[in-house]
Amino acid sequence: xxxxxxxxxxxxxxxxxxxxxxxxxxxxxxxxxxxxxxxxxxxxxxxxxxxxxxxxxxxxxxxxxxxxxxxxxxxxxxxxxxxxxxxxxxxxxxxxxxxxxxxxxxxxxxxxxxxxxxxxxxxxxxxxxxxxxxxxxxxxxxxxxxxxxxxxxxxxxxxxxxxxxxxxxxxxxxxxxxxxxxxxxxxxxxxxxxxxxxxxxxxxxxxxxxxxxxxxxxxxxxxxxxxxxxxxxxxxxxxxxxxxxxxxxxxxxxxxxxxxxxxxxxxxxxxxxxxxxxxxxxxxxxxxxxxxxxxxxxxxxxxxxxxxxxxxxxxxxxxxxxxxxxxxxxxxxxxxxxxxxxxxxxxxxxxxxxxxxxxxxxxxxxxxxxxxxxxxxxxxxxxxxxxxxxxxxxxxxxxxxxxxxxxxxxxxxxxxxxxxxxxxxxxxxxxxxxxxxxxxxxxxxxxxxxxxxxxxxxxxxxxxxxxxxxxxxxxxxxxxxxxxxxxxxxxxxxxxxxxxxxxxxxxxxxxxxxxxxxxxxxxxxxxxxxxxxxxxxxxxxxxxxxxxxxxxxxxx
Ligand code: AMP
Ligand code: DBH
Numbered sequence: 155x156x157x158x159x160x161x162x163x164x165x166x167x168x169x170x171x172x173x174x175x176x177x178x179x180x181x182x183x184x185x186x187x188x189x190x191x192x193x194x195x196x197x198x199x200x201x202x203x204x205x206x207x208x209x210x211x212x213x214x215x216x217x218x219x220x221x222x223x224x225x226x227x228x229x230x231x232x233x234x235x236x237x238x239x240x241x242x243x244x245x246x247x248x249x250x251x252x253x254x255x256x257x258x259x260x261x262x263x264x265x266x267x268x269x270x271x272x273x274x275x276x277x278x279x280x281x282x283x284x285x286x287x288x289x290x291x292x293x294x295x296x297x298x299x300x301x302x303x304x305x306x307x308x309x310x311x312x313x314x315x316x317x318x319x320x321x322x323x324x325x326x327x328x329x330x331x332x333x334x335x336x337x338x339x340x341x342x343x344x345x346x347x348x349x350x351x352x353x354x355x356x357x358x359x360x361x362x363x364x365x366x367x368x369x370x371x372x373x374x375x376x377x378x379x380x381x382x383x384x385x386x387x388x389x390x391x392x393x394x395x396x397x398x399x400x401x402x403x404x405x406x407x408x409x410x411x412x413x414x415x416x417x418x419x420x421x422x423x424x425x426x427x428x429x430x431x432x433x434x435x436x437x438x439x440x441x442x443x444x445x446x447x448x449x450x451x452x453x454x455x456x457x458x459x460x461x462x463x464x465x466x467x468x469x470x471x472x473x474x475x476x477x478x479x480x481x482x483x484x485x486x487x488x489x490x491x492x493x494x495x496x497x498x499x500x501x502x503x504x505x506x507x508x509x510x511x512x513x514x515x516x517x518x519x520x521x522x523x524x525x526x527x528x529x530x531x532x533x534x535x536x537x538x539x540x541x542x543x544x545x546x547x548x549x550x551x552x553x554x555x556x557x558x559x560x561x562x563x564x565x566x567x568x569x570x571x572x573x574x575x576x577x578x579x580x581x582x583x584x585x586x587x588x589x590x591x592x593x594x595x596x597x598x599x600x601x602x603x604x605x606x607x608x609x610x611x612x613x614x615x616x617x618x619x620x621x622x623x624x625x626x627x628x629x630x631x632x633x634x635x636x637x638x639x640x641x642x643x644x645x646x647x648x649x650x651x652x653x654x655x656x657x658x659x660x661x662x663x664x665x666x667x668x669x670x671x672x673x674x675x676x677x678x679x680x681x682x683x684x685x686x687x688x689x690x691x692x693x694x695x696x697x698x699x700x701x702x703x704x705x706x707x708x709x710x
Pocket of ligand 2: 405475476499
């Protein structure tokens with residue numbers, strides 16, 4: 155049957171490197187679903203997922219995902235097909251993920267915070283035959299299967315979580331049809347060196363880009379993460395960040411936990427009020443957070459010693475997604491009673507960890523070092539030459555789990571990859587003598603709002619749809635809680651234009667809430683650099699100065 159398979163096109167690693175990665179045992183030719191099969195042999199009744207009052211053993215996770223895979227296959231879906239999925243932090247996220255992999259269907263797992271624009275953009279890129287969404291999301295709350303949005307997404311099969319009918323996700327996951335011969339799909343999963351799924355890029359361009367991840371490269375990143383973070387069957391991991399995010403999915407995240415035979419506990423969000431009782435109740439010993447959530451946890455623990463008692467079982471807190479300040483980092487041990495691990499990763503690949511046995515000066519002041527001996531890192535100056543040791547420069551990397559090209563984006567790929575296949579992440583870093591990286595800035599036109607990435611161009615394009623706006627520039631501004639927030643500088647023909655109305659306008663256009671500018675500033679004209687580009691550095695300086703002086707911006 156293999157000749158009938160239509161694999162998705164993606165940019166492969168050159169054969170020479172691929173052979174090296176295989177020879178070194180990084181790529182083992184094994185699908186991501188192998189972790190379930192293995193646990194079903196080792197300890198089928200061990201708890202894999204705890205979600206509210208529901209518990210799923212490895213046997214149940216495996217069986218439910220196989221049932222869904224089998225049904226999708228009988229529906230005619232399989233290798234070469236894609237799915238768009240948008241689920242909150244519920245067990246179904248993993249059941250569906252494994253089902254799609256088993257069937258050879260490559261998903262894009264959109265964030266639950268994504269809105270119409272992101273869903274439409276992903277759908278345009280992958281042309282999904284299947285959409286799996288949730289009635290818990292405002293966009294689908296009505297359960298209306300013929301909505302404009304679903305028409306635009308264009309999937310022929312739509313399954314909604316929370317819908318009790320025959321097209322409800324629960325029905326497709328259930329074992330109602332025990333009598334049917336529910337053989338696994340004949341053709342899935344895809345071979346290990348083909349696309350398993352698409353990861354989301356934080357992005358810096360007008361359209362959110364997709365990152366093809368293969369079974370081989372992703373599973374290696376998970377296994378290697380497990381070694382460094384010492385996961386095992388004893389691991390009880392709280393997934394409090396959005397489940398599809400690369401960090402809680404693979405660093406080592408939920409997949410690391412399944413690979414190790416541990417337990418994933420799902421939290422709806424990272425707030426102390428959601429997480430602390432779950433940690434106490436389920437004896438959670440590992441979790442991962444973005445820096446703003448860490449600050450909330452510290453406040454809660456400081457204010458209330460009972461809250462601290464709830465964290466007794468927590469042994470390791472991983473922090474990443476955005477730069478963790480040293481002051482916050484050094485409070486984690488004393489106030490939360492656990493160890494800290496900094497994680498500097500990207501959905502495109504490269505992940506850096508501080509090691510569990512590192513001295514405090516590394517754990518508190520650096521973002522760790524690359525996890526694989528075969529991660530190649532170059533720190534380059536603006537002319538593309540290596541910087542002197544200890545000097546800041548742009549991070550370039552390639553390796554056994556760093557992708558080689560965004561999906562269907564040749565022009566953008568030409569800009570962000572060099573001739574040797576090194577990916578330029580857009581981060582400015584300093585590397586110390588032992589290879590540890592400290593993130594000191596950013597080149598890419600992106601705002602990192604407490605770990606949530608906003609591509610400036612995407613929001614600017616939406617602002618320019620407003621009839622009164624002639625120019626727009628989105629820049630970051632410092633914020634004590636979030637690290638950064640976004641400020642939109644606009645030139646408009648309507649002096650009475652209010653932030654409230656502008657946010658409403660953007661929301662109605664389908665912009666996700668976290669991308670709505672936190673502040674608007676009207677100017678007569680945007681400042682330009684000598685080469686005729688918008689002077690964003692100047693704008694950032696102006697807004698930072700206004701905030702520091704606690705004064706309104708003087709429009710000059
Ligand atoms: P994404 O493209 O959404 O996967 O985001 C990856 C980017 O997040 C990196 O390129 C960094 O800019 C940022 N990032 C992730 N972890 C950290 C960290 N620990 N410290 C600073 N920046 C980080
Ligand atoms: O921010 C990220 O994308 C990120 C952070 C930590 C990531 O992808 C990861 C670890 O794997």
